[in-house]
Amino acid sequence: MNFDINNLLRDNIRNLVPYSSARDEFKGEASVYLDANENSLGSPLTKWYHRYPDPLQWAIKEKLSAIKAVKPEQIFLGNGSDECIDVLIRAVCEPGIDNILICPPTYGMYSVSANINNVKIKSVPLTPDFQLDIPAIDAAIDDHTKMIFLCSPNNPTGNSLNRADVEVLLNNYFGLIVIDEAYINFSRQPSYARDLVEFPQLVVMQTLSKAWGLAALRVGMAFASKAIIDVMNKVKPPYNINQASQDLVLKALEEVGQVNDMIRILVEERDKLAAELTTVPGVEKVYPSDANFLLVKVKDGRAVYDYLLTQGIVVRDRSNVTLCEGCLRVTVGTPAENQTLVAALKNYSK
Numbered sequence: 001m002n003f004d005i006n007n008l009l010r011d012n013i014r015n016l017v018p019y020s021s022a023r024d025e026f027k028g029e030a031s032v033y034l035d036a037n038e039n040s041l042g043s044p045l046t047k048w049y050h051r052y053p054d055p056l057q058w059a060i061k062e063k064l065s066a067i068k069a070v071k072p073e074q075i076f077l078g079n080g081s082d083e084c085i086d087v088l089i090r091a092v093c094e095p096g097i098d099n100i101l102i103c104p105p106t107y108g109m110y111s112v113s114a115n116i117n118n119v120k121i122k123s124v125p126l127t128p129d130f131q132l133d134i135p136a137i138d139a140a141i142d143d144h145t146k147m148i149f150l151c152s153p154n155n156p157t158g159n160s161l162n163r164a165d166v167e168v169l170l171n172n173y174f175g176l177i178v179i180d181e182a183y184i185n186f187s188r189q190p191s192y193a194r195d196l197v198e199f200p201q202l203v204v205m206q207t208l209s210k211a212w213g214l215a216a217l218r219v220g221m222a223f224a225s226k227a228i229i230d231v232m233n234k235v236k237p238p239y240n241i242n243q244a245s246q247d248l249v250l251k252a253l254e255e256v257g258q259v260n261d262m263i264r265i266l267v268e269e270r271d272k273l274a275a276e277l278t279t280v281p282g283v284e285k286v287y288p289s290d291a292n293f294l295l296v297k298v299k300d301g302r303a304v305y306d307y308l309l310t311q312g313i314v315v316r317d318r319s320n321v322t323l324c325e326g327c328l329r330v331t332v333g334t335p336a337e338n339q340t341l342v343a344a345l346k347n348y349s350k
């Protein structure tokens with residue numbers, strides 16, 4: 001199979017002449033910068049923030065490359081994964097004509113981003129055990145299905161998708177296949193990033209918002225072939241990761257060890273919390289999780305949600321979501337926070 005991203009692109013994107021910034025046109029070192037209409041006197045904050053940031057964030061990509069074992073030119077950085085989703089949809093889906101395929105219950109931004117871009121959505125629900133319904137996906141795909149969004153581990157169900165099912169798609173479908181791995185660090189499954197060599201239509205998304213604890217900095221990543229990454233870079237706003245975020249991310253990436261320690265603690269806490277919740281009267285089921293949250297089925301989801309609010313505890317009410325009826329999604333917190341939650345739930349059921 002000869003996959004060529006160019007065959008998938010919208011005509012206007014294939015022909016797009018991207019914005020060329022001052023930093024694109026001069027890349028070397030100079031002593032006098034008079035090319036970008038910045039304020040050479042500086043800023044009230046610090047002497048650094050008066051210059052535009054590196055549009056392609058190479059320093060960060062070099063570091064990420066070593067951590068993720070993906071080449072720097074195969075990494076795209078977005079203003080959160082949410083920007084990666086939007087850029088991909090805009091690059092390949094012709095509004096009003098093309099469609100994306102999603103498998104709910106899943107992360108909400110795929111459909112929101114498609115709707116903003118007036119791109120149709122084919123929804124093929126997961127099976128009752130939260131796995132891909134391959135025959136139904138096969139039946140739903142048409143000539144205008146430009147991309148499939150898979151989420152593994154999936155939000156809000158917490159499970160990983162079966163690799164065999166994902167491989168069926170990778171071997172037979174040649175639109176873009178985006179695998180959202182926002183929760184991969186908490187999972188027992190390896191990342192699909194190692195499969196990029198074999199599957200040219202694959203895009204793997206990760207984020208610094210979850211395991212790395214940097215949700216406020218808004219940095220998401222996409223790993224794909226250089227050809228796909230080049231298109232994403234062409235479509236994104238020129239300076240999509242600001243300098244303050246770039247500085248802090250560079251610093252944070254030095255601390256892989258500390259992050260791995262946190263992941264270990266959160267995974268331990270998750271499994272402990274899951275075990276404890278199953279003993280709480282009124283809790284009907286705690287679903288297995290490969291993420292940093294638990295999907296918990298209770299007798300009356302909305303009532304338990306409201307009660308927890310009165311105790312100052314906010315969880316996510318998913319009780320009206322298809323296949324998640326009666327369920328709350330609970331993020332694994334600090335050990336103390338998790339104990340507070342368990343104690344509150346035990347009190348409720350008394």
Ligand SMILES: *Cc1c(COP(=O)(O)O)cnc(C)c1O
Nearest residue numbers: 080081082107155182207209220
């Ligand atoms: C939290 C989450 C993200 C992260 O989005 P950012 O924009 O990077 O913060 C992406 N995908 C899923 C499924 C998530 O749950």
